[in-house]
Amino acid sequence: xxxxxxxxxxxxxxxxxxxxxxxxxxxxxxxxxxxxxxxxxxxxxxxxxxxxxxxxxxxxxxxxxxxxxxxxxxxxxxxxxxxxxxxxxxxxxxxxxxxxxxxxxxxxxxxxxxxxxxxxxxxxxxxxxxxxxxxxxxxxxxxxxxxxxxxxxxxxxxxxxxxxxxxxxxxxxxxxxxxxxxxxxxxxxxxxxxxxxxxxxxxxxxxxxxxxxxxxxxxxxxxxxxxxxxxxxxxxxxxxxxxxxxxxxxxxxxxxxxxxxxxxxxxxxxxxxxxxxxxxxxxxxxxxxxxxxxxxxxxxxxxxxxxxxxxxxxxxxxxxxxxxxxxxxxxxxxxxxxxxxxxxxxxxxxxxxxxxxxxxxxxxxxxxxxxxxxxxxxxxxxxxxxxxxxxxxxxxxxxxxxxxxxxxxxxxxxxxxxxxxxxxxxxxxxxxxxxxxxxxxxxxxxxxxxxxxxxxxxxxxxxxxxxxxxxxxxxxxxxxx
Numbered sequence: 001x002x003x004x005x006x007x008x009x010x011x012x013x014x015x016x017x018x019x020x021x022x023x024x025x026x027x028x029x030x031x032x033x034x035x036x037x038x039x040x041x042x043x044x045x046x047x048x049x050x051x052x053x054x055x056x057x058x059x060x061x062x063x064x065x066x067x068x069x070x071x072x073x074x075x076x077x078x079x080x081x082x083x084x085x086x087x088x089x090x091x092x093x094x095x096x097x098x099x100x101x102x103x104x105x106x107x108x109x110x111x112x113x114x115x116x117x118x119x120x121x122x123x124x125x126x127x128x129x130x131x132x133x134x135x136x137x138x139x140x141x142x143x144x145x146x147x148x149x150x151x152x153x154x155x156x157x158x159x160x161x162x163x164x165x166x167x168x169x170x171x172x173x174x175x176x177x178x179x180x181x182x183x184x185x186x187x188x189x190x191x192x193x194x195x196x197x198x199x200x201x202x203x204x205x206x207x208x209x210x211x212x213x214x215x216x217x218x219x220x221x222x223x224x225x226x227x228x229x230x231x232x233x234x235x236x237x238x239x240x241x242x243x244x245x246x247x248x249x250x251x252x253x254x255x256x257x258x259x260x261x262x263x264x265x266x267x268x269x270x271x272x273x274x275x276x277x278x279x280x281x282x283x284x285x286x287x288x289x290x291x292x293x294x295x296x297x298x299x300x301x302x303x304x305x306x307x308x309x310x311x312x313x314x315x316x317x318x319x320x321x322x323x324x325x326x327x328x329x330x331x332x333x334x335x336x337x338x339x340x341x342x343x344x345x346x347x348x349x350x351x352x353x354x355x356x357x358x359x360x361x362x363x364x365x366x367x368x369x370x371x372x373x374x375x376x377x378x379x380x381x382x383x384x385x386x387x388x389x390x391x392x393x394x395x396x397x398x399x400x401x402x403x404x405x406x407x408x409x410x411x412x413x414x415x416x417x418x419x420x421x422x423x424x425x426x427x428x429x430x431x432x433x434x435x436x437x438x439x440x441x442x443x444x445x446x447x448x449x450x451x452x453x454x455x456x457x458x459x460x461x462x463x464x465x466x467x468x469x470x471x472x473x474x475x476x477x478x479x480x481x
Contacts, residue, residue, distance in 0.1 A: 004044055007187065007203040009418045009455070012223035016186035017169045018133055020215050024185055028210035038067065038100045040208040041160070041184050042074020048182050048204060049075065049127055049158050050082065056124035058085045062146045063115075064130035064164065065092030070101030071160050071184075072129025073108040073115075080111045087120040088113055091130075091142040117142075119149060126150055126157040128176045130164035133188065138174065139165050147176045156180070162188060163199040169218070170381045171196030171403065185210050189219045192415045193382050193403025219383055222406065222416040224459075225452035228266065228442070239268035240441025241301065244434065245294045245317055246308040246333070247274040254309025254332065254430045260286050261434030261476040262305065265453070267441050273297060275313040299324040303441035307334020308430045315341065322347035327440040331361045331433040339369035345393070352394035352409075357446035359396045360389065361433050367399055383413055396446045398436070400429060404454050408447045416451070419458025427472025432457045435479050456480060 007013060016024060029037055049059060061076050063069035069092060076086035088108065097105070109115060128150060130143045139147055147164060150157050156179035162168050165175030171194025181200035183191060185208055190196045192203075231238075242262040247255025255272055263270045263286060273294035294317055297304075304325040307314050310333035318337055321328060322344065328351070330338065338344045351358050360370075368375045370389055378385045378399070386399040386407035399405040402421075407413040435457055439449035460478035464470055 004048065004182070004204060004206040007183075007205050009221070009459070010224045011221075013187050013205070013221040014212070014217040015189040015192065015219040015221060015415065016212065016215065017189060017218035020212075020218055021133055021168070021186045021188065023215045024210060024212050027213055027215075028185070028208070035100050035103050037208060037210075038070050038074055038104055041071045042104065043078055044184065044206040044208065045071055045075040045127065045158070045160050045182055046078035046082070048180070049079065049125060050084075052156065052158060052180060053125035056084070058087060058120065058123045059125050059127060060120050060123035061086055061088045061127040062130050062150065063088055063090045063092070064143060065097065066132065067098050067101050068129050068132030068160055068164075070098065070104040071132075072127055073101065073104035073113070075127060075129070076113045077104075077108040077111040080108075080113050086113055087123065088115040089117060089119055089146065090115050091117060091140070091146075119146065123155060126155055128157050128159040128164050128178060130176070132161045133168045151177050158182065159200065160184070162191060166190055166196060166199050169383070170194055172380055175199045177201070180204060182206060184208055186212065189383055189415060192221060192417050193401070193405060194379060195402075197402050197417065217412055219413045219415050222414045222451045222455045225455055236268035239266055240303060240443065241269045241271065242267040242303045242305060242434070242437045242441045243271040243273055243292070243294070243297050244308060244437070245273045245275070245304060245306045245321065246310040246314060247272065248276050248309060248311035248313045251309030251311055254427065256286070256289075257427045257430040257472050257476050258305050258308040258331075258434035258437070259289050260473070261431040261479045262438040262441075263288055264477055264479040265435040265438035265456070266480075267438040271297065275310055275317070300326050303327045303329070303437045305329045305331065305433050305437040307332045307337070308433055310334055312337070315344075318344050319347060322351060326356065327446065328356070328358045329361060329433050329437045329440065330358065331429060332366070335360060335362050335366045336369060339366070348393050348395065357396070357440065358393075359398060359436055359440070359446055359450050360393065361398045361400065361429065361436065362389075363400045363429060383407075383415075387413055396450045398432070398450050398454060400432070404458075406447065406450050406454060411447060414451050416454045416458060418455050419461050422464070422470040423458070423461050425471065428457075428475055431472050431476045431479065434476070
């Protein structure tokens with residue numbers, strides 16, 4: 001048995017989408033006596049609700065028509081037995097209730113729980129038991145009204161399994177915004193990406209003593225990478241060279257940020273190759289950085305970070321970079337150039353067959369350009385979009401955003417849950433590109449390097465005190481291996 005636990009970024013959590021979770025649920029239900037799953041779920045919800053609000057007296061439990069509502073009835077029964085005052089609002093049709101939910105409603109009524117369609121006048125804590133994993137449509141009028149009440153009041157809400165209205169696979173949908181969510185049986189990817197992180201609040205997990213068996217995970221959360229220990233008998237050459245090619249006139253800051261991040265992330269040597277007449281040398285800001293003409297770089301011996309502030313000038317450099325760079329991180333204008341040039345796309349696709357790893361780091365708009373679809377379509381299913389790009393270009397793809405997705409051909413994708421909204425500022429993507437380049441330079445596998453860099457990038461933002469402004473230059477100095 002795995003006890004109920006809070007979901008933290010430090011561990012790798014297997015994530016199961018809607019279809020996979022249904023399979024796990026069916027296996028567990030077949031192995032246990034009738035109603036066992038719902039009874040365990042309701043008890044877990046009641047325990048977490050009491051832990052979250054031990055001094056609360058009145059608990060409003062908003063129950064929907066299906067099994068999520070049944071979990072709410074079970075929780076209400078336990079809270080009643082523990083001396084609390086649960087008030088259940090139910091929207092449904094008795095003739096169409098699932099048998100488990102009907103049984104749990106009966107048990108709640110027998111325990112003395114009051115069930116009606118009305119919303120109580122006041123409550124101290126709320127439980128969202130309206131819609132669970134199977135929700136694929138917008139909330140009904142009645143449930144949407146309750147969701148607006150929950151979202152508009154100052155009283156905290158616990159969502160059962162998934163905030164009502166949120167899609168378990170994609171993290172999209174207008175939903176309840178919960179203070180905490182208890183995910184049952186499995187963790188769902190939609191809780192960790194898209195709107196999910198904002199909707200679920202503090203995330204908890206209880207497997208209800210079930211096991212996924214042979215059901216494959218849809219995704220896995222990124223775990224904290226192990227610290228890289230350096231041997232005493234090593235030197236700067238042991239950790240590889242990174243060169244940042246970018247920084248067109250008026251945009252040099254992006255290149256310097258990426259280079260600074262690579263340096264602080266542990267690269268042995270870092271070079272900056274600015275494009276065009278980019279103005280004065282900025283290495284005074286980081287004396288350890290070295291300036292070179294990109295044409296003079298030994299590309300076959302280096303990890304190249306290309307495109308940070310590259311403007312349209314990066315396009316001329318890309319054919320050689322794609323053909324010769326030992327390992328390559330493509331960001332920003334490098335991605336935009338590839339999106340519009342079929343010959344560059346073919347060069348990118350051919351790198352994998354030559355054993356030359358590549359990592360793309362698009363934000364949703366850049367991913368949309370590469371995929372030739374809209375940003376809305378990218379965000380509608382981030383896991384699918386990242387995997388499609390990875391398969392198409394035969395490389396690792398880091399789709400940035402809330403719950404950054406890391407995908408690679410024929411691998412289970414990862415979702416990162418470090419980081420916060422303060423990363424939404426100019427230059428933080430350049431920092432991530434530099435951190436990824438440092439790990440590639442040290443010889444790490446491209447997928448592992450991307451996962452580790454994304455985790456550390458977010459962790460650096462999380463470490464900064466809440467009252468301290470986060471800028472990309474500060475973030476670059478917080479980068480670590």
